[in-house]
Amino acid sequence: MLNKKVISAVLGIMCFALTLGICVQIRTVKGTNTTVSNNYEENNLRAEVLRYKERYDNKYKELEKAEKELEKERQNSTKDNSALEEKEAEITVGNKMIGLTDVTGAGVIVTLSDSKKDSSSVLNPSTLLVHDVDILSVVNELKNAGAEAISINDQRIVPTTGISCGGNIIDINGEKVGAPFVIKEIGLPEQLAGLSRQGGYLELLRGYSVEAELKKSNNITIPKYTGVITYKYAQESN
Amino acid sequence: MIFIAILIGCILGALIGMNAPMISYTYSSYLAIAIIAALDSVFGGITSVIKKNFDLKIFVTGFFGNAILAILLTILGQKLNVDIYLAAIVVFVGRMFVNLAIIRRYYVDKWLEVFEKRKGKVKEQNQESIEEK
Known part of the structure; x- marks a missing residue:
């Protein structure tokens, strides 16, 4: 009897360890959001990138x-x-x-995503995509409308931010950002919502069947800029 | 009792695993190889039960020992820049297939036996009924 108890206890503990390990592993793999490629070399490179990113995140936490x-x-x-x-x-x-602190407040959320239309159905497939110029124009209009804080896919717009084309992604703050673009801004929502006015930029984008959506929200949190702003050449003038 | 213990262990492990903190990506490859080693031990254990030479001591030491050894070998491989974990995967998964084949054969034979017995019974009944007539 004792022997049976011991056996069942040991087996229970082992099953516990095994399922625990499997669950943690599945969650970790899901969390890193990797699409497994068949190419061995590619997998290795991606693992390396992830490892460096993790190291960066740890240092940033410090x-x-x-x-x-x-x-x-x-x-x-x-x-x-x-x-x-x-x-x-x-x-x-x-x-x-x-932009070095997180801020919250009322504002609007603009979502731009590439058109779902078949690229062979139009003369110029490039018009179906969201480009850096579109992002720039939207950000510019929002700034004109009095946005106090703006972020694009959690990349905060700061005085040193550049928005440039990087192939099939867009470079913002030197980080790669891909579609769909969620542009959050804090300001007077009614004023910012003017972006979707008749003849406005969002309507122009919709004309190209790019999906552009504007949503007002009373509770938007915009994360802080995660880089370091350095001023090397600009000096205070007296 | 053993099944209850296994069930409780599995459920507890799944529950805690769902809520446990994620491990960092650097260590996830070690955990993966440990899981494969452990799974191999489990299938090996089932096979040995079928072959009636199951030994708890060997099973437990194999379960944890193989997992730890696989992790250590993987670390060593990374230090030496040789992908030792590939060899570990090949060995473990190969053994898993062999063990699964043994388990499959055993159960297929068993079920066939049961099936044939039932068939025989039906035949006997039929004959009996014919004789009665």
């Missing part, structure tokens, strides 16, 4: 932690000094403006 510590230290040291406190508040406002 950086974030250090920044939080710095903030704490700064708050501690400026506690009893009103002049310093003022400067501190200035820094916070400045960070918000140049």
Whole structure:
């Protein structure tokens, strides 16, 4: 009897370990969102990229932690000094403006995705795609309409952001961003919604059967810029 | 009792696995090879039960030992820039197929036996009924 109990306990533990491992593995593979290619070399390259990305993410987390510590230290040291406190508040406002903090608020979400039409059905298949110029125009119009913070697929638009064509993807902040493009912006929603007006840019895109959608929302969170803004040449003029 | 324990273990493992934190991609290849090794041990265990030479000690040490050994070999292979894990996969999956074939043969034979017995019974009944007439 004891022997049977021991056997069943051991088998239970082993099944536990096996299913646990399988579940974790499946979730990890799903999480990394890899499409398994038949090419051995390609798989290796992708694994390497993922590994580097992970290392980058880890380092970035460390950086974030250090920044939080710095903030704490700064708050501690400026506690009893009103002049310093003022400067501190200035820094916070400045960070918000140049996009170094997460922000939330009301605004609109614009989604642009490539047309589902068959590319052989039109004269120029290029018109069915969302191009960097389209993104640029939309961002420009939104800025004109008073958007305070903009992100494209979670890439925050900051003063140093460039939007350029990179083949079948678009380079934003030096990161590769692919369709569909979810452009989130914070501002007065009614004003920003003017983007979809008659004769506006979104209508023009829809004319090319590109899918362009605009949605108002009261609760949009825009992530902060994940890179580092450096000013090497610009100096303050007195 | 054994089946209940296995079932509980599987359900618990699935539940915790669904909620456990994801491991980093660097280590997922090690986990994959460990899973393959463990699965191989399980099929080997079933085969040995069929062959009636099942030994719990050997089964358990094979289960964990093979998994750990496979992980270590994979790490060694990465250090030496040789894809040792490929060899491990070939060996383990090959053995899995062999064991599965043994299991399949056993059950096919068993079912055939049962089927034929039933057939024989039906025939006997038929003959009996004919004789009664």
